[in-house]
Amino acid sequence: MLNTLRKIVQEVNSAKDLKAALAIIVQRVRTAMGSQVCSVYLLDPESNRFVLMATEGLNKKAIGKVSMAPNEGLVGLVGSREEPLNLEHASEHPRYRYFAETGEERYASFLGAPIIHHRRVMGVLVIQQKERRQFDEGEEAFLVTMSAQLAGVIAHAEATGSIRGLGKQGKGIQETRFVGVPGAPGAAIGKAVVVLPPADLEVVPDKQVDNVEAELALFNDALEAVRQDIRALSAKLATQLRPEERALFDVYLMMLDDAALGTEVQLVIRTGQWAQGALRQVVNEHIKRFELMDDAYLRERASDVKDLGRRLLAYLQHARQQTLVYQDNTILVSEELTPAMLGEVPEGKLVGLVSVQGSGNSHVAILARAMGIPTVMGVVDLPYSKVDGIDLIVDGYHGEVFTNPSAILRAQYAEVVEEERQLTQGLDALRELPCETLDGQRMPLWVNTGLLADVARAQQRGAEGVGLYRTEVPFMSRERFPSEKEQLAIYREQLQAFHPLPVTMRTLDIGGDKALPYFPIKESNPFLGWRGIRVTLDHPEIFLVQTRAMLKASEGLDNLRILLPMISGTHELEEALHLIHRAWGEVRDEGTDVPLPPVGLMVEVPAAVYQIRELARQVDFISVGSNDLTQYLLAVDRNNPRVADLYDFLHPAVLQALRIVVDGAHAEGKPVSICGEMAGDPAAAVLLLAMGFDSLSMNATNLPKVKWLLRQVTMEKARELLAQLMTIDNPQVIHSSLHLALRNLGLGRVINPASALGAAL
Known part of the structure; x- marks a missing residue:
């Protein structure tokens, strides 16, 4: 059965569109299960009805015509209950509904399983037989497994259709929304330019060679050519980045150095392996090492190594990169964006970035924040190879991408883009001013650093110290x-x-x-x-x-x-x-x-929260690591797209833990700081101020916004807001209440110019 499942999924994956994918599903599942009928009903979000979209065994003329509401028929029952239904005699069930045009009166037994993708019911997969019998446990389990496997494939096929501006039944539709992870804040409207990887290391075979010196010469030529490319790209970005930010390209050059990738590949070539095979072996070993790392920043280095490997392979194969046309308002889209890809876009034309893989800690996201380019990472459901030349909106605040945006949505985001421009100009004036509330409460703002590139950025934005040097x-x-x-x-x-x-x-x-x-x-x-x-x-x-x-x-x-x-x-x-x-x-x-x-400790493990007074007695200061503490308290890996929406630093459990830490440390006379994403979120910073944190440490990019907002509130108002939110038990309600309160003070749209769009979308 596993083999059958694998074959069906592979075949469906290669279908050219949704219609072809559904046709393959009903044919193959019917054959695999030895049933007389297999049908797929998909939920049309506009009409909220389950529409017959493909069948083998029923009358094909009924396709697209027969539909049921969630409260109608057996299909509606399976979809609304979100669980399988196994009936020996379908017509005797009180929810049975007869459709003459299908010809299904000949079939007695019924087995239906819901098709669910990321909690969304997409449709129902049904098999039917003439004989009256209950399908056995193995058959039911197979159909449930099949529908779970096919949910992602159907979602992908649907998305591909929607990108062409077509709904499930070929009807014209407006924008389609794809959700990822915020990479760099901001909003952008433009045209997609898709960058496909120049060469595929995975398919390079092993090959023994006799002339080792010739292979070494080939590899050294490729190495020098890629070095020159990287230097040229760095020089090209010179006017857009400060020297410290261009240092990220020095990391690439360092990886190519004789003491790093270069030497390792040469050693493998000397064993008699050809240059391409040696390159694949070394690059894959480096990628594995990086991908296994816990630190999200370091884990993202795997994509840099992949990019270098592809570039070297392209030279070894004498394959030049695709010739791309970059229009004004280019939004760069790729399966895995790399810093070097950014450098190839002519200055002034790049307005947004979309990457199917990666997180907010990737090199490209760090560069994008430095360059002020709105970015969305980890858009796993986006059929990226199909979007070339299509109009897109990138929302780097919410981590959303819209294809084929309507005129109304374009106008709303155009307002956001203009507001951002004005806001950035206004924030520059704050650099020399202290971070102080309206009633005189000082809040030192520090930065998190790790690269030399962070130093100038931190100083330019008025940082008062380093809260975390990695x-x-x-x-x-x-x-x-x-x-x-x-x-x-x-x-x-x-x-x-x-x-x-x-x-x-x-x-x-x-x-x-x-x-x-x-x-x-x-x-x-x-x-x-x-x-x-x-x-x-x-x-x-x-x-x-x-x-x-x-x-x-x-x-x-x-x-x-x-x-x-x-x-x-x-x-x-x-x-x-x-x-x-x-x-x-x-x-x-x-x-x-x-x-x-002074020596301090990080509160990242929940155990430290509940021993805070004993720990605080022995150190000079406390620092809360908000990213890890949230992750451990909620048991959520925030870089895993499947559970990323459960990671929430405004969860009531996190807020309560933070209060315990501040109160415990202060009871022992010790100052408490907090670093991580939460400290750099302007709205959350108001709550941290109210809790009594003595300093906040954050990404340098967010520092001016946090400073601006804290200078607009009073300590009394912040405490009042915190007291109100601490009584709420739902993180979503906490978010909306916090943003509503700040909007009512006239501050909401400045924290996040796109926040007002949330309700409309």
Whole structure:
């Protein structure tokens, strides 16, 4: 049966349109189940009726004509109850409805299963037979499995039709909405330009060669050609990006370096493998390593390696990239967008980005935020290869893409685009002003950093310090653990760049499924495994070297703060503090006179929430990691598109946990900051202010908006709003109540110019 299922799904996947897909389904399922009838009814959202769209066994003239409301007939019953229905004699059931044009009176037994995709009932799959009999458990299970497998295929075929402006029955329709993940805020209206991958590494076979030197020469030529391409693309973007942001292209060049991809491929070629096969082997190994990582930012590096692999392969195959025509208001669409693709669009023509894969942590999303290009990632249901040349709207606030937008929707989004332009101009004036409420409450705004590219952006937007410096990023760009001297140089650069403002350095946060290439860790449940402080306490040599480098780097600057990740109890904290004191003693014995910096811990694990007072007593400050804390409290991987809508930092459980942390830390006289997506959300920042957080740390892009909003409210109003929302038990209601309250104060559309569109869409 598994084999049959696989074959049917493959065949349906290759169908040219929805009609062909449904015809294959009814033919193959009827044959596989040995039934006399197989039919598919699809729910038409406009009429809210289940329409017969394909059949084998009933009268084909009834296709498109016979339909039932959810409260009519057996098909309506299966669809409305969202569960299978197995009847020995269908006509005896009280919900049975007879349609003379189908000729179904000859068939007694009935088995129907709902077709459901992402919670949406799409239709019903039915088989019927003349003999009176109950279908057995195996037959019912097969049909249920078949309908579950086909739901995504039918959704894809439907989407392909809707992109051409056609509904299920070929009727003309207006816009169709596809949902993804917000990548970079903003809205854009334009025409889709689809970028297909230039070469496919997956299909490269192994091949032994005799002339190894010739293969090495071929590969080295390709390597140099791709280096030149990357340099040219970086130069092309020079007028749109600051040098620090163009440093992302230096990461590409570093990956191509002789000490990285280049050397590894050459080693494999020397074993007698041809250049293409060696490239495939090395690139796939790197991709696997990155994709297994827990840190979403680092996991997204897999797409960069893929892009480099494709570019190298294209040169090895002497295949040039497709020639694309970039019009004004280009919206770039691809299965997996890469930074290099952005560089190929002429300056001034790129207004939006859409990627079928990836998340808000991908390199391309980081670049898009820096360049101010509205972006939607992870639009998994979009048949991207079919949208070339079609009108699109990209909503980077809600993570939505609209194909064939109507004149009304275009006009609404045109207003949003204009409001954004005016808002950006207004926010620039805030840089030198303090973040202070109308009644004088100060709220320091700090930034999260990891790349040198973040430094200038943070300073340009008026950051008052670094709330989180991710030290694992420099560890990732090496083939071994960086030495104490190498780490010292990296940390000194960061501390000097922000001096005299404080820089909070998180100790190495690896482990679980965020393994370094030279320190692999394999576990069956990595999210709950060996990660963060658990790894570095088990390897004190790594922890001590890093702490010593941090302390030495801070000599004469005294703006270092040390932050410990993934603390789940007092025993871990005590061990870590003992090692920090030991490193401090060693550094001073060596003649480096530095004071012991403030040491804090991250509240990311729910256990830390409920031990907050005991933990706070032993440290100088507390920092909440809102992304991980939300993820662990709700048991939701926020980068998984299937459950991404369940990830919500305004969930009542998250808000209650945050209050416990703030109150507990303050009871021990310790300041509390918060970093992550929640801190950078202007509306959520109002609630964090009311809770009593002492500072917020965020992506530099969001800092001006958060500052603007907090300067428009009073502490009293913020507390009043928080008290009202803490009584609500539904996260969606909390969101809508918060935005409504801010809109009533005249602040809603400035937080998110597209927020008013939510109800209309």
